[in-house]
Amino acid sequence: MTPDERESLPPPVRSWLAENLTVGVDPSRLVQALQAQGLSEAQSREAVDAVASHPAVRHGQQAHVRRRELEGLLETRARLHAQRHPGPSPLGVERRRHLAPETFFERYYVTNRPVILEGVLDDWPALKRWSPEWLVERFGDEEVEVMAGRDAEPDPDFHAERLRHTLPLRELVAHVRGTPGSDDVYLVARNSLLLRAAFRPLLDDLTPPRGFIHPDLSAPDSVHLWFGPAGTLSNLHHDHLNVLFCQVLGRKRFWLAPPCETPRLYNDRGLYSAVDILAPDLGRFPDFARATLHSCVVGPGDALLIPVGWWHAVQALDVSLSVTFVSFDRPERNVEWRDYWIGPRPEKVQR
Numbered sequence: 001m002t003p004d005e006r007e008s009l010p011p012p013v014r015s016w017l018a019e020n021l022t023v024g025v026d027p028s029r030l031v032q033a034l035q036a037q038g039l040s041e042a043q044s045r046e047a048v049d050a051v052a053s054h055p056a057v058r059h060g061q062q063a064h065v066r067r068r069e070l071e072g073l074l075e076t077r078a079r080l081h082a083q084r085h086p087g088p089s090p091l092g093v094e095r096r097r098h099l100a101p102e103t104f105f106e107r108y109y110v111t112n113r114p115v116i117l118e119g120v121l122d123d124w125p126a127l128k129r130w131s132p133e134w135l136v137e138r139f140g141d142e143e144v145e146v147m148a149g150r151d152a153e154p155d156p157d158f159h160a161e162r163l164r165h166t167l168p169l170r171e172l173v174a175h176v177r178g179t180p181g182s183d184d185v186y187l188v189a190r191n192s193l194l195l196r197a198a199f200r201p202l203l204d205d206l207t208p209p210r211g212f213i214h215p216d217l218s219a220p221d222s223v224h225l226w227f228g229p230a231g232t233l234s235n236l237h238h239d240h241l242n243v244l245f246c247q248v249l250g251r252k253r254f255w256l257a258p259p260c261e262t263p264r265l266y267n268d269r270g271l272y273s274a275v276d277i278l279a280p281d282l283g284r285f286p287d288f289a290r291a292t293l294h295s296c297v298v299g300p301g302d303a304l305l306i307p308v309g310w311w312h313a314v315q316a317l318d319v320s321l322s323v324t325f326v327s328f329d330r331p332e333r334n335v336e337w338r339d340y341w342i343g344p345r346p347e348k349v350q351r
Contacts, residue, residue, distance in 0.1 A: 009047055017051040022060030027052065077260035082292045093256065093296035093304070101211030105330065108305055109242065114256055116296060117303040120212060126205035126248050127300055130321055132173045135227075140170035142198045145191040151184040157237070157272065160190060172227070176319055181231035188234075189224035189324060206323060209303065213244060214327045222327040232316040236265060236273035241334045243306040244325045247298045250318030256294040259309035259337070264291040277313035309337040 013034075020030055027048050034044035051057060096104075097118040108115040121127060148165035150156040156163055165185075175185050193199050206223070208215050217223050230250070238259070255277055257265060264287040266274040275285050282289050297317070298304050306312055327333050 013047075014051055017048060018054070018057050018060070021048075021052050021057050022064050024061070024064060071263045074260045074263055078258075078264065078290075078292065081258055081260055082290075091292070091294045093254070093294050101329070104212060104305075105328075109307070109328070112258075112307045112309070113305075114294065114307055114310060115305050116298060117209075117212075117305070118301065120209040120303050121246055121301050123207055124205060124248070124301075126202075126321075126323075129205060130248050132177055132319060136170045136173050139199065140168065140173075142169050142196075143167070144169045144172055144187060144193060146172060146185050146187045147191070148185045150186060151182060155272075156183075157234075158269070164191075176227070176229045179229040179231070182229055183231050183233045186226075186228040186232045188226055188228075192220075193225050193227075194223055195220060208325065208329075209244070209246075211329055212303075213325045214329045214333060216327070219327060222325065224324045226320070226322040226324070228316060228320060230316050230318050230320070232320070233278070234312075234314045236275055236277050236311050236313045237271045238309050238311045238337070239306065240271070240308065240337045241326050242308045242328065244328070245298065245304040245306055246323045246325070247300055247302050247304075248321040248323060249300060250316060250320035251297050251299045252320055252322065253297050253315045253317055254295065254304065254306075255313045256296075256306070257291050257311040259311070261291045261311065264288055265311055273311065278315075308335055 017030055021027065030048050031041065031044040034047060035041055039047065093114050093116055095116045095118060099115070099117055099120075104115070104117070107113070143166050145164055145166050147156060147160060147163045149163050153159055153163065172185065172187065179185075187193060194202060202225070203217055203223070206217075208217060208223075214222070236255070236257075266285050266288065268274040275281075275288050280288050296304070
């Protein structure tokens with residue numbers, strides 16, 4: 001087989017060979033598969049050898065060995081976690097009332113464990129003041145940016161730019177109040193509402209929990225607001241920072257899984273899992289059945305620590321207003337798991 005003949009193999013076939021070689025499939029099996037498609041034994045061997053000799057494939061094989069070592073370590077940690085929390089049902093998340101900041105950091109933050117804090121938001125004016133009607137009265141004519149058309153998009157977080165839509169806040173509130181349950185329109189953190197001068201007065205109603213969150217909220221990404229109807233859903237993903245999720249209005253259900261469950265959660269792209277948390281397809285994703293999940297509902301006044309790297313899915317049970325902080329009252333402010341997220345997939349490659 002000449003170089004031209006090897007290059008004439010359809011790109012999907014060469015890609016299939018590269019994928020299988022990088023994950024350790026025996027080359028003889030690939031030769032047999034190509035023979036079954038009509039190539040001679042010699043042609044099949046040359047085709048497999050040509051792909052195997054490519055520098056990218058060689059690098060991929062080395063990386064796969066390291067990946068298997070890491071996955072073996074995570075599997076061990078996941079089994080230990082399951083032994084600590086036996087049972088088939090999702091586990092609850094610990095609740096602590098009036099927890100001292102030093103205890104919070106020592107027992108939960110630095111040990112990478114979730115916890116629901118009660119009482120740390122008791123002095124928030126937002127808990128008494130914020131409602132959809134109040135927002136209309138105070139900011140109704142202001143334009144807000146939302147994600148719209150999410151129901152028609154199976155992966156809305158990968159198409160954020162296309163889904164961005166601007167409308168007056170009163171129209172958003174009318175949609176939220178008139179929708180019994182939907183994920184179609186949602187004001188999420190990426191819309192950066194609190195960065196706009198018109199909405200900065202909302203920060204006066206949020207007192208950063210003393211000793212937990214750094215008091216300076218002027219940093220661009222230190223605090224975010226979420227607003228939507230019942231039914232909004234953020235599917236399984238992990239954040240690369242610790243997050244303190246504070247609920248102001250309504251309730252949200254959380255499903256959480258520790259980082260050691262990553263190999264069982266089918267992390268196919270970026271920070272996201274391919275598993276639908278509401279209807280997991282165990283035929284396609286059988287290992288998900290072995291994952292240990294934790295579950296909880298956060299309501300007004302609750303603050304949930306989502307530890308860095310913990311997988312979580314979130315569904316609003318009611319009309320919901322939430323606030324998230326990422327600037328903790330520590331010298332480091334936060335800890336990153338890994339910094340590789342470069343945004344959603346480009347919808348069109350510019351040339």
